Amino acid sequence: MPNSFSIRPAVQTDTLALSRLVIQLYAAELPGALTGPIDGQEALFRFTLEANGENALKNRYVMCDENGNILATGMIQFSDEPTFERAPDGTVSSAFRLLGTPAALKLFLTVARSLIGVQKHEDMESALIHSVVVDQNLRRKGIGVQLMTHLEERIREHGVKKSRLQVLEDNISAVPFYQKLGYKQISKSPWWVSLLSWSSLGMEKNLA
Numbered sequence: 649m650p651n652s653f654s655i656r657p658a659v660q661t662d663t664l665a666l667s668r669l670v671i672q673l674y675a676a677e678l679p680g681a682l683t684g685p686i687d688g689q690e691a692l693f694r695f696t697l698e699a700n701g702e703n704a705l706k707n708r709y710v711m712c713d714e715n716g717n718i719l720a721t722g723m724i725q726f727s728d729e730p731t732f733e734r735a736p737d738g739t740v741s742s743a744f745r746l747l748g749t750p751a752a753l754k755l756f757l758t759v760a761r762s763l764i765g766v767q768k769h770e771d772m773e774s775a776l777i778h779s780v781v782v783d784q785n786l787r788r789k790g791i792g793v794q795l796m797t798h799l800e801e802r803i804r805e806h807g808v809k810k811s812r813l814q815v816l817e818d819n820i821s822a823v824p825f826y827q828k829l830g831y832k833q834i835s836k837s838p839w840w841v842s843l844l845s846w847s848s849l850g851m852e853k854n855l856a
Contacts (some may be wrong), residue, residue: 651712653791655798658721665718667693667708673781677816681758682836684747691817692739692746699736706730707802708779711795720795722780724802727772732761732779734759763794764845768837774810774852775803796829800855809856826851 656664670693674682674778682689697704707724725731769776777799777815782792813831815822835850 652803653675654709655709655711655835658708658710660705662705662718664690664712665693666697666708667691669718669781669783670740670779671722673840674773674777674783675784676781676821677819678758678762681755682751683754688746688748688751692743693713695742695746696734696736697737699738700733703730703732706732709802711791713796718783718784720780720782721792722795723779724806725769725776725797726776726806726808727770740827748787761845764841766848767850768814768824769812771810771812773808774812775806775808777811778783778812780813792825793829800853810852810854812850812852814848814850816852823849829853 667690671682671686671689705727706729709722710718711720712718714849725733740752742754743755749754777796780795780799782795782796800811811831812834813826817823817836829855831851833849834852837845837847837849841847
């Protein structure tokens, strides 16, 4: 655990650091989905973040060390606010240009599969926590716990008493992590989803 750290709202100048964490998130959740030159991967996700404008940074938080380096990030989605568009206009053409045709096709096919059976968050009594990732070199040091605690506090301040998240059932590190934080399984993908995609779990925690 870093000797000194802080958590703050993400700002526009964080997009490069955030894009690097997004790449790590893909590697953890969908191994092998993201290929092609690393600088192209960073440029692609930086494009998607910047193309989203304020929606890419709204309710997104970053944890920094004493030197300002970003160690982790996470985002909250409230049901009464605009969603973050993961593939804004121009993403497809940018992917083919930055990653190359084989890598772009592989990425989009994998992402399309992962979206099968995903439910839209519409519960007004809960907020969705997503896009949580800790730098791969700093995991298992308590950073994720501190970040999740901060996100939950922001949800309480918003007047919402429950937090939810969705995690791949086969993510053997994330599922027990959230369970230790008090999240309970409330849903599971239908059986047929596992034939076409990856089964996921819906988890919820009472923050009252």
